[in-house]
Amino acid sequence: MTAVNTLASTVAPGQARMALRGDILYFLRDPGWSEDATGAVRFEPDGWLLIEQGRVHAVRPADEPPDASWARQDWRGHLVMPGFIDTHVHAPQLDVIASFGAALLDWLERYTFPAEARYADPELSQLGAERFLQALLAHGTTSALVFATVHKTSSEALFAVGQRLGMRLITGKVLMDSNCPADLRDDVVQAEQDCIDLIERWHGVDRLAYAVTPRFAATSSAAQLTMAGGLLQRYAQRAGGLYMQTHVAENCDEVRWIAELFPDSRSYLDVYDRRGLLTRRSILAHGIWLDDTDRQRMAQTGSSIAFSPSSNLFLGSGLFDWAKAEAAGVSVAPASDVGGGTSLCQLRTLADGYKVLALQGQRMTAWQGLYAATRGAARALDLEHEIGHFAPGTAADVVVWRWAEGAVQQRRQDMARSLHERLFAWMLLADERNVAATYVLGQLRYRPG
Known part of the structure; x- marks a missing residue:
């Protein structure tokens, strides 16, 4: 692994305004245990995560790109989530x-x-x-x-x-x-x-x-x-x-x-x-x-x-x-x-968690698992105001993930029929090898290779 102490790509160290482009996912509230998470999850395919001075400024859909004052990092085809x-x-x-x-x-x-x-x-x-x-x-x-x-x-x-x-x-x-x-x-x-x-x-x-x-x-x-x-x-x-x-x-x-x-x-x-x-x-x-x-x-x-x-x-x-x-x-x-x-890797933790619960007749959705590892964990730590989601003003702690690493994961992604099916397969099959970049307060701190 490689530790990175400065921003890469088009963003210089200390860059005040940065826009990450990718498939942005975070939770607005506890989604419960149903496959229907309407109103609880925000997903912006090919969207924009705007970061200013280490904090989330906004999340925008694909058709609302930022102006030229925002230095862009292109993560199209990747999943962008709270750390x-x-x-x-x-x-x-x-x-x-x-x-x-x-x-x-x-x-x-x-x-x-x-x-x-x-x-x-x-x-x-x-x-x-x-x-x-x-x-x-x-x-x-x-x-x-x-x-x-x-x-x-x-x-x-x-x-x-x-x-x-x-x-x-x-x-x-x-x-x-x-x-x-x-x-x-x-x-x-x-x-x-x-x-x-x-x-x-x-x-x-x-x-x-x-x-x-x-x-x-x-x-x-x-x-x-x-x-x-x-x-x-x-x-x-x-x-x-x-x-x-x-x-x-x-x-x-x-x-x-x-x-x-x-x-x-x-x-x-x-x-x-x-x-x-x-x-x-x-x-x-x-x-x-x-x-x-x-x-x-x-x-x-x-x-x-x-x-x-x-x-x-x-x-x-x-x-x-x-x-x-x-x-x-x-x-x-x-x-x-x-x-x-x-x-x-919390993805491996969630995959084992699914099996533990399944043995007891409980089924953990991708929504519940990923919520629990982000906004739910922040809530448990009394830190929901700061971390675990992308509301304006929260810390820009961000991980960019590859949707698929290798032929097996890629085939499963190709065959998914819904966003939940895609995320559930990713949660069960992905691991730390899928990490493409990790940001802390908007600063790139890890990138493999």
Whole structure:
């Protein structure tokens, strides 16, 4: 892959006004689960996306071209969409992606913890942050909620690289003071000070935000979880408030273990709820084994679930029931969860998500899947005003995709009889090899070759 720090083609670095020409697709609202998305989707074949000073100015149909003051980039025959948003992904776990033969708890011991221990080294943290964020861009993702490691330097590196690239990035130091290796264990006092230092330095700066990040209930004491809840309350009015990211109810053995560690809590979710960790900016990964009371409580607090189908299948964790979550009023957004997942590409995540839901009699349309990975994910992150669609004033985070890469994809596109059929085939068959260009705030940041 190639990182690009200046605009190419006819657009010079710092170009104030730019027009991308291509097949423009974005969502106006939640399309629901029907194949009929009338009123929810805007599609402009051979249309114009006008970008001014890094923000969307307008979307125009093919017969309303911009005047000569707009520098043009010609992407005719390509699909132009808002950049994908990943709501749960582990930056250091690129080192162990696709490792053999482990369920969740064994996976942590055999692969994850040793990989994360290496990130105590500032130089490795910097190199890892560069590698990870460039890989996100190469896979069509322009915004992400990211797990760093327990080391302060790991978060610092992600923030610094994300700031340089202009990305909408949310991350934070992982909290772990229990049931983990000694070289990854922190303590309540030092962990709190590290979090405060990072919050004061980075939260609300440019497009960056801080996420309070207890890994999961098993690796944090009750005191540490209470401290984490206190941080959310302390900074509730700063830059929209902090985020909270963690895991919940991913694996049956894990759920049983949490019940043993916290016998006074009604459920795994209740462990977090009792300590003030459920807010409208709380994203909890997986949620496979939640019950109806848990889902009701998530809806009441505005918390969201990061649906990680590739990881759930790979680790054998179970099948997430999206219909139950939605019926309870819980927001759901797709997530790669690399390295438990097997690709950073959200198209591959959605393809696995379709299969997980199909096993339960649920059918995810292309509309619902692509909405969830763009505007729906932005809504879950409380960022619908900024990213995930092309309304005027939103950030010009854009990915240009090839409709087809290779003969099989091309033949399927040629045979499609409707826009939905075409998009559904693309969602299931395309991947990062279909990325033609990635823009962040209107700046070209990745182009293959």
